Amino acid sequence: MLKIGLTGGIGSGKTTVAKVLEVLGVPVYYADDAAKQLMNTNEALKQQLISNFGKETYFENGELNRKHLAAIVFNSKEKLALLNSFVHPATIADAQEWFSKQTAPYVVKEAALLFESGTAEGLDYIIGVTAPLTIRLKRVMNRDHVPAEEVKRRMANQIDEQLKMKLCDFAVHNNEQQLLLPQVTALHNHLLQKAKEATL
Numbered sequence: 001m002l003k004i005g006l007t008g009g010i011g012s013g014k015t016t017v018a019k020v021l022e023v024l025g026v027p028v029y030y031a032d033d034a035a036k037q038l039m040n041t042n043e044a045l046k047q048q049l050i051s052n053f054g055k056e057t058y059f060e061n062g063e064l065n066r067k068h069l070a071a072i073v074f075n076s077k078e079k080l081a082l083l084n085s086f087v088h089p090a091t092i093a094d095a096q097e098w099f100s101k102q103t104a105p106y107v108v109k110e111a112a113l114l115f116e117s118g119t120a121e122g123l124d125y126i127i128g129v130t131a132p133l134t135i136r137l138k139r140v141m142n143r144d145h146v147p148a149e150e151v152k153r154r155m156a157n158q159i160d161e162q163l164k165m166k167l168c169d170f171a172v173h174n175n176e177q178q179l180l181l182p183q184v185t186a187l188h189n190h191l192l193q194k195a196k197e198a199t200l
């Protein structure tokens with residue numbers, strides 16, 4: 001079974017591509033969603049967060065106090081790195097467990113910070129989704145109902161899109177000229193072929 005990473009800048013259309021692949025029958029692990037869930041369910045991780053960010057990190061009912069955590073990491077690269085140093089390994093372990101249960105020819109791990117988090121290692125190929133900055137800005141502003149400044153602030157936490165794409169094996173161009181579905185279908189067929197070759 002091949003393990004494929006799927007990444008791209010904010011608003012590039014990673015999740016959209018992942019949903020298309022799911023429709024084609026490909027199992028997808030959504031790393032960002034999983035990380036959020038693990039912060040609520042993984043006891044070892046919860047203890048690490050409490051030890052480092054205070055007991056206010058969780059409400060009395062055990063649920064994560066996102067505002068408290070966000071306020072701590074918002075203006076501190078060090079604190080954000082510390083948070084990631086707990087969350088990323090927990091997510092990598094969770095993804096490994098998920099991979100071990102899959103039986104499809106290939107599976108996909110979708111993650112915004114695939115390279116930044118060091119989780120690209122162990123993957124056979126990486127798909128990068130790319131779109132021009134102006135289109136990404138417009139799409140996220142519409143999707144999240146936030147101003148351009150907020151989207152730009154989120155983008156500042158990610159490595160440069162061109163650099164990111166250089167690290168990828170395959171590119172999906174999600175702009176307003178090239179159609180998404182034919183590109184994803186062609187890539188899917190290519191990956192099925194690669195998966196077949198890998199079993200020979």
Ligand code: ATP
Pocket residue numbers: 008009010011012013014015016017112139140143174175180
């Ligand atoms: P994030 O990193 O913020 O989670 P993302 O890379 O997962 O973003 P999506 O959520 O897939 O991006 O796409 C951003 C928005 O743009 C969504 O509302 C999506 O429906 C829309 N979108 C994506 N691709 C297209 C497209 N080809 N045509 C029109 N709208 C699109």
